[in-house]
Amino acid sequence: MGEVKNAFFRRKALVLIILASILSGVLYFILGLINQPVGPVIQWDAGLGKYIEFDKPSKVTINRTFEYNGVNNYIVFQKVLATKFDVYVNGVLTASFGDGSGNLWPRALGVRIPGVLLHADKANKITVVLHGLVGVGLYGKPYLASYEDAIQRISLINVFRDKITLVGIGATGLIIYLLLIAYQSANEQEKKAYHYLIAASAFMILSLVQFTYRESSGAPELYLLFEEFSTTGPVFALTFLFFTVLTISTGDVSLNKKFKHILEAIPIVLISIAIFSTSVKYVHIVSTVSELYSLSLMFVILYFIFKHRIIEFYFPVIFLCLTGIQTFYALVSNQTNELTIHYGRFVFLVFTGTTIIRRFRELSISHEKLKRENLIDPLTGVYNRKVIDLIPKGGTFVLLDLDGFKALNDRYGHIYGDSVLKKFAEIVKSQVRSQDYFIRLGGDEFCLIFKSVKEDDVLKIVNRLYNDCRNLLGIGFSYGYAPFDTFDKAYEEADKKMYEQKMRKYAQNDKRIFS
Incomplete structure (x- = not known):
């Protein structure tokens, strides 16, 4: 009987692992597909697809020429990372986005070039100026397209990259609300798990803010604060998620208290360095350390879930790890690919939150049943x-x-x-x-x-x-x-x-x- 149950468990685990891998691959494929140019690509010799770090507010200028075919007068910029973005065509300022105090990423941007500025008989010069407080980047392959094709593709990119993040923030907020309701009637161990998950959810929302469009946030200082919190937010979130999984699997007794305090202190130290440092370069250092540490924590969580055979967490954790690996690789190798980590974050949190609520709801029903049975006369049923x-x-x-x-x-x-x-x-x-x-x-x-x-x-x-x-x-x-x-x-x-x-x-x- 035990071997049959183990065989069933292994099959189910294998199916969930394959499902998470397939979904991750399909997501990556779809995001790559919607970013395929639908018109002539403008090829820059340098400065494209690379994140350029600043030690202080600065700007980068990139130049190139292109041919106008009489139809494609709309330029699609698939991903711009900057606080202000200016586009000049043949020396004339054609479009300007942001005011230097907000985040233009992750929306795709489109620039319509007036026909009077374009030359059909000779090359047209395009100049883009990227302003940033901590760094800038121009990703993907900017290309020329007709108005209809450009609007359609920009809308599609923004739905998958920007709107889906807002959905994730809303879903995470709903999870927090449901957890607060469940918290009221939970026992001590359940309350501890809910406490950790509520904290993780709050920091997850904070980290997802980085993936939302903020054309202007009012002041450069506020933008830097957003950047610092969103950089270290995943570390806080994953730390509390680790404690959640630990509480569910072992009752939070298998972790040494001193070591637990160290784990709690790490994200606090990281965000303190980022906030109170006098140089922007420390923000970059904290960002790199946070990415490496977050990736390590994801694998630690994965280890505990496999060790304690928490089957309902297999899919979201594996999916989170795969999206984390993809994002980390894209960042360190300056790839122009889409980042998928934000999908992994809110999918993980929504799955984990609903699973924990369902799991503890079942426990509550079981406790209520036992309590009721203890109050019922076995002979008469009253x-x-x-x-x-x-x-x-x-x-x-x-x-x-x-x-x-x-x-x-x-x-x-x-x-x-x-x-x-x-x-x-x-x-x-x-x-x-x-x-x-x-x-x-x-x-x-x-x-x-x-x-x-x-x-x-x-x-x-x-x-x-x-x-x-x-x-x-x-x-x-x-x-x-x-x-x-x-x-x-x-x-x-x-x-x-x-x-x-x-x-x-x-x-x-x-x-x-x-x-």
Whole structure:
């Protein structure tokens, strides 16, 4: 049996690994496809596809010439990394984006060149000026296209690169909201996991801000702050995700506290260096260290998930690692390929968040079931007296005791007596609403605590129950009632009334016997 389960687990794990690999490959293929030029490519000799770091705010100028065919008067720039971007055609400023204090990436930009500026009989000169605070880059292959083709392709690129990030931020925000709701009713271990995941989600949103379009953020200092937080945000996010996985798999007991404090301190040290450094070059150093450390953390998380066989995390973690490897390779090798890490981040977080919520929801249901079973009388299926401590004050307490049950039990045996108790419980349950409580106190003694019925109507219901029991069971019951304030007080008052009722019944029986 164990080998069959292991074989099934291995097959399922292999399917998830293949699925994550295929999805990663398909995503990379689609992003490459939408970035394929649909017109003549403008070839720059230098400065294209490379990120140029600055130690202080600066700019880079790139020149080239192109031929105009009378149709393609729209230039598509697939990816511009700058705070300000100027385009000159034949010496005339044709377009300008940004004001020097915001992030123009990751949107594709399009420039329409007025026909009066273009020469059909000779080469046209194009000059682009990239302004940046920490660095600039011109990626992809800028090309000429017709207006219709350019608008269509720019819209497509922006949907996959920019809009999808906003969707990811929204989904992550929703996960935080759901986690906060689930947190309220969680136990201590669950709360710890929720705490870590909420923190990871918040930093994940912060890191995704880098992948959104900010044409102007108001001031260069604010842009630098965005850059610093978005650079170190993934380290915070992955650290807390690691703690989340650890809490789920081992209860957070397998990690040495001192080592855990070190892991918590690393992202704080990195962001402190970036924020309080006097030179922009430290931002670049922190960025490189953060990328390497984040990649290492992803593989550590992957190791723990495989080690503890958390099968539901296989797909998102493998997908995250593949997108992380692709992005890291593209950055260090100055590739013009699309970066896919932001897809990996929010896919991982959404999958992880929903999985944890579902997992702990199942645990909560299981705990609730065990709790409920502990409060249920196994013979009759009604509440036992343990539930009384959980019932709020208010309502009417009714004490019930079957007439002549002891004699019936002695005469016909306990099995028959148990069947009578079961049938009695079924009769009463059919008349009681879900807001009310039907409880077996012990033996043939029961009580009803009415929450949904006015006190004036309680006696009507009890009398109806009495008649049903007489007709269906052949026996009745005695009862007493009292306001439900505390159980002891209500029981004492109801028991006194029930005793008086029993005495009246005995007296009536004696009269029948001697009459």
